[in-house]
Amino acid sequence: MKRHRSAQAQLKAFVRSIEVTLRKEYGVPKVAPARTLLDALVETILSQNTTDVNSSRAFRALRRRYPRWRDVLAAPTEEIAATIRSAGLANTKAPRIKIILALLQEEQGRLSLKHMGRMGNAAAMDYLLSLPGVGPKTAACTLLFGMGRDIFPVDTHIHRLCRRLGVVSRFANAERTQDEMASLFPKGRALSLHVNLIRHGRQICKAQRPQCGGCVLAGMCDFISALNVTGGRGASGPRATKVG
Numbered sequence: 001m002k003r004h005r006s007a008q009a010q011l012k013a014f015v016r017s018i019e020v021t022l023r024k025e026y027g028v029p030k031v032a033p034a035r036t037l038l039d040a041l042v043e044t045i046l047s048q049n050t051t052d053v054n055s056s057r058a059f060r061a062l063r064r065r066y067p068r069w070r071d072v073l074a075a076p077t078e079e080i081a082a083t084i085r086s087a088g089l090a091n092t093k094a095p096r097i098k099i100i101l102a103l104l105q106e107e108q109g110r111l112s113l114k115h116m117g118r119m120g121n122a123a124a125m126d127y128l129l130s131l132p133g134v135g136p137k138t139a140a141c142t143l144l145f146g147m148g149r150d151i152f153p154v155d156t157h158i159h160r161l162c163r164r165l166g167v168v169s170r171f172a173n174a175e176r177t178q179d180e181m182a183s184l185f186p187k188g189r190a191l192s193l194h195v196n197l198i199r200h201g202r203q204i205c206k207a208q209r210p211q212c213g214g215c216v217l218a219g220m221c222d223f224i225s226a227l228n229v230t231g232g233r234g235a236s237g238p239r240a241t242k243v244g
């Protein structure tokens with residue numbers, strides 16, 4: 001038990017050092033706040049499995065065509081799907097958005113998530129996860145960007161970096177990485193670590209050809225050290241001793 005606590009403390013220190021290194025490299029991220037929490041949730045649903053550019057275009061088209069959420073609720077699902085087509089999976093996302101709006105109208109008597117302001121982080125996560133089409137990443141993004149809560153979402157870039165760096169096992173799936181990072185990210189730094197890891201994943205630690213030669217994290221990365229030591233077989237488990 002004591003050994004486990006010590007390994008966990010070292011991992012936390014390691015993740016803190018990653019956050020500090022990326023913050024020095026990229027700065028403190030500034031993110032425009034969503035107008036309302038419901039806006040943040042719908043924007044995040046639209047962003048599933050697509051790029052930021054495509055999902056932003058779909059959200060703007062949705063709000064242009066339906067200025068009030070009650071207009072979306074009243075619209076035919078096929079018409080909503082046509083409006084958000086640029087986000088992809090429109091025939092899945094449109095009915096989900098409509099069902100969430102209908103649930104809010106029925107439960108709260110209004111199309112708003114303001115009642116979540118009274119909830120703690122765990123209750124807010126549980127509530128969002130109970131909505132159709134809302135998984136851990138969507139719920140965490142909604143709370144981080146819509147409420148400014150210190151909750152750490154794991155997307156595909158972050159999942160890849162966490163495995164390569166040795167924060168989690170390279171065999172971990174996305175859900176496992178999300179679970180583990182919930183207790184590993186430095187408190188008060190969820191936004192900085194989330195945004196800067198994604199930026200690093202897009203620009204440097206790309207899925208196909210990571211640019212390890214120009215990477216500020218190279219000195220603390222399992223992926224590159226395994227390449228050097230094993231000739232490319234790679235590391236397999238989360239580190240327990242190395243702290244950057």
Ligand code: SF4
Nearest residue numbers: 205210212215218221
């Ligand atoms: S050293 Fe390479 S694999 Fe490791 S984080 Fe940097 S780019 Fe990614």
